[in-house]
Amino acid sequence: xxVLNTPHLHLLMNHVPTVGTVIGLGLLLLALMRRSDHLMRxxxxxxxxxxxxxxxxxxxxxxxxxxxxxxxxxxADAITAHHNGVLLAFAFVELTGALxxxxxxxxxxxxxxxxxxxxxxxxxxxxxxxxxAGAATVGGxxxxxxxxxxxxxLAPAAWVTVDAVREFVISRAWTWPTAEVLHFxxxxxxxxxxxxxxxxxxxxxxxxxxxxxxxxxxxxxxGFGVNLVTGMLFVIASPEQYMTSDPFYxxxxxxxxxxxxxxxxxVFERLWGLRAGDNATLLDKAIAVSxxxxxxxxxxxxxMLPFLGNAF
Amino acid sequence: xxLYLWIEALxxxxxxxxxxxxxxxxxxxxLHTFGMSVLVGTSAVLSLRILGVxxxxxxxxxxxxxxxxxxxWWVSFVTGALLFGAAATVRGxxxxxxxxxxxxxxxxxxxxxxxxxxYGPNADQVAVSRTTRxxxxxxxxxxxxxxxxxxxxxxxx
Numbered sequence: 363x364x365v366l367n368t369p370h371l372h373l374l375m376n377h378v379p380t381v382g383t384v385i386g387l388g389l390l391l392l393a394l395m396r397r398s399d400h401l402m403r404x405x406x407x408x409x410x411x412x413x414x415x416x417x418x419x420x421x422x423x424x425x426x427x428x429x430x431x432x433x434x435x436x437x438a439d440a441i442t443a444h445h446n447g448v449l450l451a452f453a454f455v456e457l458t459g460a461l462x463x464x465x466x467x468x469x470x471x472x473x474x475x476x477x478x479x480x481x482x483x484x485x486x487x488x489x490x491x492x493x494x495a496g497a498a499t500v501g502g503x504x505x506x507x508x509x510x511x512x513x514x515x516l517a518p519a520a521w522v523t524v525d526a527v528r529e530f531v532i533s534r535a536w537t538w539p540t541a542e543v544l545h546f547x548x549x550x551x552x553x554x555x556x557x558x559x560x561x562x563x564x565x566x567x568x569x570x571x572x573x574x575x576x577x578x579x580x581x582x583x584x585g586f587g588v589n590l591v592t593g594m595l596f597v598i599a600s601p602e603q604y605m606t607s608d609p610f611y612x613x614x615x616x617x618x619x620x621x622x623x624x625x626x627x628x629v630f631e632r633l634w635g636l637r638a639g640d641n642a643t644l645l646d647k648a649i650a651v652s653x654x655x656x657x658x659x660x661x662x663x664x665x666m667l668p669f670l671g672n673a674f
Numbered sequence: 675x676x677l678y679l680w681i682e683a684l685x686x687x688x689x690x691x692x693x694x695x696x697x698x699x700x701x702x703x704x705l706h707t708f709g710m711s712v713l714v715g716t717s718a719v720l721s722l723r724i725l726g727v728x729x730x731x732x733x734x735x736x737x738x739x740x741x742x743x744x745x746x747w748w749v750s751f752v753t754g755a756l757l758f759g760a761a762a763t764v765r766g767x768x769x770x771x772x773x774x775x776x777x778x779x780x781x782x783x784x785x786x787x788x789x790x791x792x793y794g795p796n797a798d799q800v801a802v803s804r805t806t807r808x809x810x811x812x813x814x815x816x817x818x819x820x821x822x823x824x825x826x827x828x829x830x831x
Contacts, residue, residue: 543825546710547818554715558739569735577728578719638732658708665707669700 368425368605375419376501379455380494382412386462387487394480402480403469406462407625409487413459414621417590418614420452424597425605430504440504446520447497449527449598454490460587461486466629467579524598531599538599541592548592552585553657559627563642563650572636579628609663609670616659623653678762687759699760706753710824712746714817717785724792724802724810733802737793743785770830774823781816784809 366374389405392398427445430436461483465475503510531537555578561567562575597604604610626649627633633646642650663670681687690699716739723731758765765771792806 539826539829542828543822546707546821546825549707550711550714550817550821551718552715553711554718557712557715557742558719561739561742567735567738570731574728574731577731578722581719581722581727661707661711662704665704666696666700669696 367429368422369429372419372422372426375415375422376498379412379416379419379451380491380498382408382415383455383458383487383490383494386412386458387484387491390480390484390487394484399469399474403466403629406466406469406483407629409462409483410459410466410625411622413456413462414618416452416455416459417617420448421597421605421610421614423448424601428602428605435505435507437504437507437510440500440510442524443520444497444501444504446523447493447500449522449524450520451490451493451497452594454486454493456590458483458486458490460583463583463625463628464580466625467576470573470576470629470634527595527598531595537595541595544588545592545596548585548588549661550585552582552589553661555579555582555585556624556627556657557654560650560654562636563627563633563646565641565647568641569638571638572633572640572642576628576634579624582624604667607667607670609667613660613663613667616656616663620653620656620660623649623656627653675763678766681759681762684759686756687762690756691760699757702753702756705749706757709746709749709751709753710821713743713750714746714821716743716746717781717788718814718817720788720793721810721813724788724806733793734795737789740789740793747782747785765827768827768830770823770827774820774827777816777820777823781813781820784813784816788813 386405386408389401389408393401393405423445427441431438431441461479465479465483468475468479531541558567559575559578559582562570562572567575632643636642682691690702693699720736720739720743722728723733723736758771788806788809791809792802
């Protein structure tokens, strides 16, 4: 019997997107008022990590839905409203994290991010907080009749619904294959770029400075973005295929490691200072090995999912 | 057709098709994905650099990436041959599969040309020529078409 099951994990983690974004927003406001780049970077790094952690929050939520549907005291309406609300909130928390990452990358390249960056991130993070708060409130109502309003569930209007996404993926014969094609193109771009950058840290391509290869990182992020969108389409359209499959959970765990490594590659000082001919420290090499290994783990567990899991 | 039947009956083909273990078909397929991502991903970086992405990255040292590209190529080739052998009578008659082989052959030729023209020993002294840039762009397109064809093969058995 596992100590933690997926509904429990969802309960443990589900405050991260809401509370994390509120703290990030506070840090960002403080950074703007005090004109402090250090605070600004801290808030951007937090936004990136919150976006990363929101992925398992969403996915354990899907698993929790499978586990608790039909239990007494559980409101099916609240589950539907929660999931619909989360869809848009998740999109915004990911957008905020992606833009925060780009700003961190620009801090490196251009000494400071473009002028429109901080207002844009401020706006996105504010929208995220509003959407997350709405989604979280309904989430609480799933299991707590005492906070449900008399008329049933207090659900914000949903612009995008889970059913609409499912319909888009399943009712059109071309959507799934097209998303698969894009998923493979995205993974090649992502893996190729990160392989080259990490090879430099490991001592291949030593004649090239780390800073010049750092320019390639947004292309890896582009590949990741394509795969996040297409991957979410698969999961939303067919959650039962993934939620009952162990390799899918390994894949998400490997993604967390890979995401933290990507942040390290983007912002840390010691790597940035590697000039042509310089050797990276042993610790940095170990991190580069973990990054490549984590991506291999992501691709392996994704590709082996139909064979290792019990899903198909 | 006889040739395809003969290939399908070979030991490795039968093993990939029928062995009731994850080390058979699933692992060969997964290695094909790894080979593809290394081949396409690394050569895409080399093409992007030719096209001006990361303009301060010196060209000549990137030559050392070509062995990585070829490792990806060989892994794709060996696992691809095994996957073909396991279903030779089906794949050998499929227009989409044969088209994919031609596209990959074209991609391979372009990689060789890019290495010769864009990453020669004097690569840093000469500006990247128009032809090389066209080749780099073509390679990206060719790989997109190859991945599309390969991925769609899963839906047309």
